Amino acid sequence: MNRDFEELQPHERKAFDELTKENAPPSFLEERIVAALKQSNLIRSPKPSWWPSYPKIAVAVAASLLLLVLGAWAGIKWVSAPRQATTPEFMLVLRTRSGESQTKSPDEVLRTVKEYSNWAGDVRQSGLLVQGEKLKREARIIRAVDGRVAVSEDQASSADGVIAGYFLIQAQDFDGAVKIAKGCPHLKYGGTIEVRQIDRF
Amino acid sequence: MESRHVVSESDQVLVKRFVRARDEASFRKLYRRHTPALYGLALRLAGHSEADAQDAIQDTWLRACGKLDRFEWRSSLRTWLMGILINRLRELNRESQRRCEDEISNECSLPTTGRQMGERIDLEQAIARLPAGYRHVLVLHDAEGYTHDEISALLEVSVGTSKSQLHHARRAIREMLQPEFQSNE
Numbered sequence: 001m002n003r004d005f006e007e008l009q010p011h012e013r014k015a016f017d018e019l020t021k022e023n024a025p026p027s028f029l030e031e032r033i034v035a036a037l038k039q040s041n042l043i044r045s046p047k048p049s050w051w052p053s054y055p056k057i058a059v060a061v062a063a064s065l066l067l068l069v070l071g072a073w074a075g076i077k078w079v080s081a082p083r084q085a086t087t088p089e090f091m092l093v094l095r096t097r098s099g100e101s102q103t104k105s106p107d108e109v110l111r112t113v114k115e116y117s118n119w120a121g122d123v124r125q126s127g128l129l130v131q132g133e134k135l136k137r138e139a140r141i142i143r144a145v146d147g148r149v150a151v152s153e154d155q156a157s158s159a160d161g162v163i164a165g166y167f168l169i170q171a172q173d174f175d176g177a178v179k180i181a182k183g184c185p186h187l188k189y190g191g192t193i194e195v196r197q198i199d200r201f
Numbered sequence: 202m203e204s205r206h207v208v209s210e211s212d213q214v215l216v217k218r219f220v221r222a223r224d225e226a227s228f229r230k231l232y233r234r235h236t237p238a239l240y241g242l243a244l245r246l247a248g249h250s251e252a253d254a255q256d257a258i259q260d261t262w263l264r265a266c267g268k269l270d271r272f273e274w275r276s277s278l279r280t281w282l283m284g285i286l287i288n289r290l291r292e293l294n295r296e297s298q299r300r301c302e303d304e305i306s307n308e309c310s311l312p313t314t315g316r317q318m319g320e321r322i323d324l325e326q327a328i329a330r331l332p333a334g335y336r337h338v339l340v341l342h343d344a345e346g347y348t349h350d351e352i353s354a355l356l357e358v359s360v361g362t363s364k365s366q367l368h369h370a371r372r373a374i375r376e377m378l379q380p381e382f383q384s385n386e
Contacts, residue, residue: 008343008371015324016343023241025258026251030232033259034225042266044223110260 028121036113039134087170089130090177093194094186095161115185123169123180132167161192168198212278220270232262235279239286245340246290248329253293261286283345287337287355294333327377335370342367 008016037043123129141152167184171177174195181193212231219227236258243254264285272281328336328344337356341347342363347355352363 019245019325019344021241022237023244025236025240025255029255029258030229030236032255033232033262034228036259036263037228037266040263040267042223042263043219043225043228110256110263114256114259 028117032114032117032121035117035134036110039113040109087172088177089168089170089198090174091196091198092132092167092169092177092181092184093163093196094165094167094184094191095158095194096164096186096189096191097161112185112189115188119183119185120167122183123167128170128180130168130170132165134165135163137162160194164191213274216269216272216278219266228266231278235282236262238279239282242283242340242345243286243290245325245328245344246287246337247293248331248333248336249325253290253297257286257289257293260289264289284355287341291337291356322377324374324378327374330377331370331373335366335373338363338366339370339374343371 007013034043120129120132139154141154143150143152164186169177169180171180174197177195177197181195184193186193212234215227215231218224219231239261240254240258243257244251247253247257261282265282272278276284322330328340331339338352341352341355342349349360349363349367352358353360356363358366
């Protein structure tokens with residue numbers, strides 16, 4: 001009995017020392033975790049690399065942007081041809097009922113995020129996912145009122161349900177897009193998905 | 202074991218920036234630096250169940266990111282992360298056991314320390330076949346170098362239990378790795 005609990009023999013110690021200490025995780029895991037952290041508001045999306053750190057740079061960048069926008073506006077009639085018409089793209093607009101409680105336990109959030117990311121991973125693996133993001137409820141509503149632009153801070157709402165996120169996918173036609181959308185776990189949670197084709201012109 | 206207690210300035214810089222700005226870039230650097238070691242440990246503790254290991258890693262980072270602003274650097278970041286990971290794996294293990302108790306399922310077979318006559322397995326496979334309690338203590342003590350006091354704190358068991366589990370685990374491992382199956386009796 002006691003012999004078993006003696007220190008490891010040299011060859012046993014060597015065997016343990018030779019065990020691999022690190023193991024590369026699958027690449028999708030990082031994206032899944034980042035998505036979960038965003039879902040939980042624990043990280044923010046990265047600012048663009050050009051985002052200014054100092055006021056002077058901010059002014060310079062703002063001026064450059066203004067020039068860029070003006071240039072784009074002025075030259076719009078000479079812009080190059082629109083994107084090559086390849087595979088049609090569709091936007092899946094995910095809506096949830098506005099009255100639905102947004103409060104979920106961390107474990108529920110984890111399970112939900114995992115389901116969505118698994119589904120998105122499958123679509124991505126088949127080469128049909130362009131992009132997708134969850135949207136926060138906080139919104140700015142911009143309206144023209146009496147010739148002036150009014151901006152109000154509000155929670156997104158709609159009689160058809162609140163837009164909770166979107167996916168941009170590729171499909172040969174509506175039927176193909178609907179088929180992909182039917183697999184989205186959003187439906188299981190009582191949400192609706194509106195499929196709209198991107199209208200390139 | 203000393204290296205586990207060395208505070209990495211780089212980690213501190215990244216954590217400080219992350220806590221201040223919650224920026225994705227700092228998180229990704231921390232993730233890429235520490236996850237291979239965490240994943241290696243998770244796989245071994247989970248008996249090489251990739252799904253369990255990945256879930257545990259995800260939960261570990263979620264919990265860690267929620268508590269990083271209160272991390273006091275009494276240990277290295279990696280040691281702290283490993284503590285969270287080990288706890289999460291224990292929870293997953295308990296959940297799995299509860300499911301197995303609730304369900305009559307053939308998929309819920311317990312790990313077996315037995316091997317077929319003539320079957321040759323390596324140390325990694327033998328560890329994976331240990332019952333979870335034995336496996337956790339053996340991996341932490343013999344593969345990761347934790348002391349019984351540390352294991353006692355990490356697994357919330359007494360030092361005596363840790364020693365006892367190690368005793369049984371080593372005996373099971375030695376039995377599995379013997380060239381021919383022999384009874385100790």
